[in-house]
Amino acid sequence: MTHSPQRDSISGARRVARIAVAAGLVAALSAAGPVPMALAADAPPAAPVDGDVKSAPDKLGSKDADLLAEAKAEGAKHVTMMIATAPGKTEQVAEKLNAVKGGSVGHTHDKLGYVRATVPTAKADAAIAAAAKLSTVHGIDLREEIPLDDPTPSADTTKGAKGKGGKGTYKAPDKRTPAKNPYNPSFETGAVDFVKHNRKADGRGVTIGILDSGVDLAHPALQKTTTGERKIVDWVTATDPIVDNDRTWRPMVSSVSGPSFAYDGKTWKAPAGDYRISTFLESYTTGGDANGDTNLDGDTTDSWGVLYDAEAGTVRVDLNNNQDFSDDTPMKPYKDKFHVGYFGTDDPKTDVAERQPFVVEIRKDVPMDPYGGDWVGQKADFVNIGLIEGSHGSHVAGITAAHGLFGGKMNGAAPGAKLVSSRACTWSGGCTNVALTEGMIDLVANRGVDIVNMSIGGLPALNDGNNARAELYSRLIDTYGVQIVISAGNSGPGANTIGDPALADKVISVGASVSRETWAANYGSVVKKKYGMMPFSSRGPREDGGFTPTLVAPGASVNTIQTWAAGAPVAEAGYGLPAGYGMLQGTSMASPQAAGAAALLLSAAKQKRIDLTPAKLRTALTSTAERIKDVQAYEQGAGLIDIEEAWDAIRDGATAHTYTVKAPVDTAIDQFLKTPGFGTGLYDREGGLKTGQKKTYDITITRTSGPDRAVKHELDLENNADRTFRIVGDDEVRLPLNKPVTVKVQANPKSAGLKSAILEVDDPRTEGVDHQVLNTVVVSAPLKYTFAASGKAQRNDTTSYFVTVPEGAKTLEIAMSGLKADSQTRFIAIHPYGVPADPTSTVNCYPNYSNPANTCRPDVRSYPDPQPGVWEIEVESRRTSPLLDNPYKLNVAVLGAAFDPETVTVPEAKVGEPAAASWKVTNRLAALDGKLLGGPLGSANTDRPSIKTGDKHTTTVEVPAGAASLDVAIGNVTDTAADLDLAVYKDGVRVAQSADGDSEESVSIAKPAAGTYTVEVVGYSVPAGTAEYDYRDVFFSETLGTITVDGSAPVKLGTGDSATVSGTVTAAAEAPEGREFFGRVQLVNERGTVAGLGSVTIEKVVP
Known part of the structure; x- marks a missing residue:
């Protein structure tokens, strides 16, 4: 072993x-x-x-x-x-x-x-x-590992939290619930009516791949299709046995022979023959829903022998733990014989199943080199014990294709479809991009699927879709003719929060919509708005302006979870659910609605012998989607799926030419796009567009398929927010093949905020809209000093404000006030890169909502050294807020007071005797009514070494007990193109790191434990060959001394005002050799937010 x-x-x-x-x-x-x-x-x-x-x-x-x-x-x-x-x-x-x-x-x-x-x-x-x-x-x-969002009610609610959000008026769903219902609202896409009108096009003949956390093989609603065929026709594990560290893959490297042999200190029996053996420990699955208790007996200490017959291609698991494999059934991989085993014994008297199904899989000739040592150059076979990681995959499967939910008429979107389950998630709460890439390749190329759903993704800062995985997904679609459907992400409602890999050009990325009835039925939450977006649904555009999300679908559902889990409703809904059913939310739930809808169209096309390629399918869906009222294009993409309209388009021959688009992009990181400053859609975030200003943009369109002659196209603007955009010149354009043509679009915003519209480029002789270009501009409030806004946030709704943070701001401060009693209304700040700067999960940052784990202050938060550029501040009210309309006031300020000099140098000080220091403070930004704060002295070490690419410099720092902080910084590099990285370790464990794209790196560790710290500076890239840099580490402790100021004296500074402030510094002991004493004074406003800092250095301390 x-x-x-x-x-x-x-x-x-x-x-x-x-x-x-x-x-x-x-x-x-x-x-x-x-x-x-x-x-x-x-x-x-x-x-x-x-x-x-x-x-x-x-x-x-x-x-x-x-x-x-x-x-x-x-x-x-x-x-x-x-x-x-x-x-x-x-x-x-x-x-x-x-x-x-x-x-x-x-x-x-x-x-x-x-x-x-x-x-x-x-x-x-x-x-x-x-x-x-x-x-x-x-x-x-x-x-890398991509976290799997927790869409369960437990992640949406904290124990002891108060709030109702309305009164639950719906009963629990059961076998009497009709096919059209708000619990699993697939009827909103037209799925129920489509099946009713096309009974043989209910998904039959179509196989859907589910790349997720694994699908429960025991669920009654996932057993049969509408025609009585097996629902789940294959079940595999996509993780790599070694690089993904998935220990449910067992290396079969110990050879044994029956009928009797010794292994792991025990004597075993088996039928005569040659085998390989390993042991499966249930603790390998710690971190999943079963949390290491595979056989559901209340502990995590069980283990089972696993016997592999390479010649027969079978696996035996010693389920009764009698060290005798002769009474265990030889199992083939699931697709071969549909063999299913069970860990645990079910008690039929209980609602919950006390056993967990599993399958086996064999992967031959896996290179063992990553293990190192003697394994380099060797290969081995691995056996997988195929278990689900959690409820996510089973719920997704139910939404796509469940048949007979609760034993009644409720179904998934395509109840006649078959499923293939591929588990890409590990036991650490996420899914690796290796598994998501190779699992997708395997599903599409080897498993006979017609469409794939993947409800997994993450949010990188540069979310432009320009990476290897996105390219491979597009190739899979083109090469094998299999459409991939992916959830947009749950990092909304900020703009540019669309997740990866939903960014890939040819995938269908799906945002989450919700109806008034589903809010009431699934959450017990009352709203006025008939239909809208889920607040958490990630919004577009891509960083390159690209069109995302593609469309939207319902993002909450009561559906299948594993049968060994208790029912999981939302408490405020006011009803219970039987085991194996739960209410989950997220774009993870919207994506399978879209995949199921597409499966219906594929099923119908097969019935009518229509060749429905992925491109034709996308054209039909996006051309016919229903626009949601008062929801912008960057939020909903083309709109809510309309299956029946899409089917009409398909029957009429939906097709489209292909195009490339080059449009201007102005964002904080547009220089890192594939073509710097340009992308596949118009996105002007940082261009300084003002209300009432007219700005014209050149959009270059190249038709890359179709007739070898110029083809007339019609240009149109759809979902044009506030009629901001117009086409300059003729709304018709002739596009030759493979020759770029420039069209002009003008923005003339009438109010502040984000404005978006879809530019449709359409050959009227083809059925459907040929191409859609997303246009997005931002009118931001100039934030010279302060910004204020007020309004009312409806329960479950959001409002966004955009402010421009100037260069030189020390702190961005956002405060919320004016809330009514018990109102649960919060703000979230979104960085100019389109990444939330606050935790966006639905249990964080809310006032009047009990969450002991929440450290996100609801009323005021500050963001030090904020990135200059356009920040988005969104306000939203929680589903449990007792008020339907929630008044609020928002106050934003940028603080920036400069101390001159930045550092006062005291040449010499005596132990125990105060030495004077003073600064001139100039307030450059928002007026403040503040005070000074002193604090403990620090022991500083400074150096200016030189470094080369690949060099690793280490410095040891001894931190005493009671230290307030340990700060380390590097910078001022002679090679301005150099990239140096900084990390701090304690006892071999990294405790802090700063590794961005330059060499100005710093970390701060609050209240560090006493002991030895190792600081490591790595020369990631030094183009000049060698470079010098400044190094400083400092820890603060009152045992070293203090810097004292008059904290009771107010410091009032208007914008541009200056004042002289002073203090005294007292050293309590001599500095260790090679180190000097260092202190700092903070100027804070009335809320305690730092507006500026001054420092003092003592070069020498004498007795």
């Missing part, structure tokens, strides 16, 4: 950080010192505070460059890369990577152009550089 040296899965907070590190999001919250109301760590954590997107070779990508830097900082032994090559050109890449000592190629797919390889981290730079030089390599992604 072998042992995997893979590291433990990273924690939830760090997993999310890895998704967002492209913006330097794990930088210290305040390099200059503690900020009383700085962003609190949370789940999902506060996102960007400062920093740039990391520079990187174009083929690697900014996010992946940072993942590599983090792997180096962590001391990871290996990194895994996924490479998109030209189709049919994988051999040369594979040869280069196989030649790396200690490296191995774990997977290739030549037809698509995909290579996955693992190399030693120390050799990763050279391996990536070698691969990137090949013209056949298009993109390189590094392995």
Whole structure:
């Protein structure tokens, strides 16, 4: 039996950080010192505070460059890369990577152009550089784990929370519930009526792939199709046995022979023959819904022998633990014989099943090189014990294709369809991009599916869809004719929060909509609005202006979960649910509604022998979607799916030409787009557009398919918010083949805020709209000093404000007031990169909502050193707010007081004797009525070393007990193009890191434990060869001394005003050799938010 040296899965907070590190999001919250109301760590954590997107070779990508830097900082032994090559050109890449000592190629797919390889981290730079030089390599992604959102009621509610949001008026769904119902509202897309009118087009003949957390094989509503055929026809695990550290994959490396043999200190029996054996521990599944209790007996200590017959291709599991395999059924992989085993014994007297189904899978000849040591160069077979990770996948499956929910007339969208389950999620709360890539390839290329649903994704700062996985997904769609449907993400309602890989060009990305009736039936929450968007649904556009989401579908459903789980309703709905049923919410639930709708159209097309390609399917869906009133295009895309209208378009021959678009993009990070400053849609966020200003944009359109002559196209603007946009010139244009033509679109906003519209480019001789271009502009309130707004937030609704933070702001402060008693209304700040700067989960940041784990202050929060640019501040009222209309006041201020000099130097001070220090403070931004704060002295170490690419400098810091903070900073590099990274370790464990795209890095550790800390500076890239940089570390402790100011004296400064402030610094002891004493004074406003900082350094302390 072998042992995997893979590291433990990273924690939830760090997993999310890895998704967002492209913006330097794990930088210290305040390099200059503690900020009383700085962003609190949370789940999902506060996102960007400062920093740039990391520079990187174009083929690697900014996010992946940072993942590599983090792997180096962590001391990871290996990194895994996924490479998109030209189709049919994988051999040369594979040869280069196989030649790396200690490296191995774990997977290739030549037809698509995909290579996955693992190399030693120390050799990763050279391996990536070698691969990137090949013209056949298009993109390189590094392995990462994407958190799986928790859509369950338990994640949406905290114990002891109060609030109702209305009165539950709906009874629990049951077998008498009609097909049209608000609990699983597939009728809103037209699915129920379509099946009623096309009874043989209910999904039959169509197989849907579910790439998720695994589907429960025991659920009654997932057993049969409408024609009595088996519902789930295949069940596989997509994770890699080694690089994904999924220990449900057992390495079969111990050979034994029956009828009797010794293994693991025990004597075993088996039929005569040669086998390989391993042990499966239920604790391997700790972190999933069963939390390591695989057989559901209340503990996590059970284990079972696993016997593999390589010749027969069978697996036996010693379920009764009698060390005798002869009484255990040999199991084949599920698709071969539909063999299902069970851990545990069910008690038929209870509602919940006390047993869990599993299947087996065999993966042959897996390269063992990532284990290192003697395993390098070897291969082995692995056996998987196929278990679900959680309820997510079963719920998604039920929405797409359940038949007979609650034993009655309620169904999924396509009850006649079959399913293939592929588990891509691990036991650490997320799904790896390796599994999501290779699982998708396997489903589409090998499992005979007609469409795939994937309700998983994450939010990178640079969400432009320009990465290897997005390219591969588009190739899969084109090569195999299988449409992929993906959830848009749950990071909304901010603009530009669309998740990856829903960004891929040819996937259908799905946002979450909701009706008034579903709010009442599923949540017990009363609203006025007839139909709208779920507040959390991620919005477009892509960073390159691209059209996302594609469309929307209902985002909440009562549906199937695993049969061994108790019913999971929303408490405020006022009813219970039987075991195996739960109410889940999210774009994860909207995506399968769309996939099921598409399955109905595919089913109908097969019945009518219509060749419905993915392109025709997308055209039909987007051309006929129903626009949701008062919801902008960037929020809903083309609109709510309308299956019957889409079917009419398909019967009429829906088709479309293909096009490329080059439109101007002005965002905080547009320089990192594939073509800097341009993208596939118009997106002007940072261009300074003003109310009443007319601004014209050139949009270049190239038709890339169709007749070899100029074709007349009609131009039209749909869902044109406030009639902001107009087409300049003729609304008809002739587009020749493969020749660019420029059309002009003018924006003339009449009010502040974000405005969007769809530019339709249509050949009237084709059925359906040929192409849709998203146009998005932002009119931001100039935030010279302050901004104020007031309004009423309806329960479950959102309002957004946009403000421009100027250069030089020390702190962005946002305060909410004017709330009525018990109102649950919050604000969320969204960084200019389109990444939320506050936790967006529905249990955080709300006033009058009990959540002991919430550290997000509801009334006022500050954001230190805010990124200059357009910030979005959204206001929303929770579904449990007792008020339907929730008045609020919003006050925003940017603070920036400069101390001159920044640092006062005291040449010499005596122990115990105060030394004077003074500064001139000039207030450059919002007026403030504040005071000064002193604090403990710090012990500082400064240096100016030189560094080269690949160098690693370490410094040891001894921190005493009772220290208030440990701050480390580097910067002022002689090579301005250099990229240096900073990390701090204690006892070998990394406790802080700053690794953005430049060399100005800093971290701050509050209340550090006493002990030895190691600071590591890594030369990630030094183009000049060598570079000098400033280094400083400082820890603060009252045992060293204090800096004292008159905190009772008010400091009132209007904008532009100056004042002289003073204090005294007293050293309590002499400084250790090589270190000097350092102190700081903070100027804070009446709410305790830091407006500016001054420092003092004591060069020498004498007795």
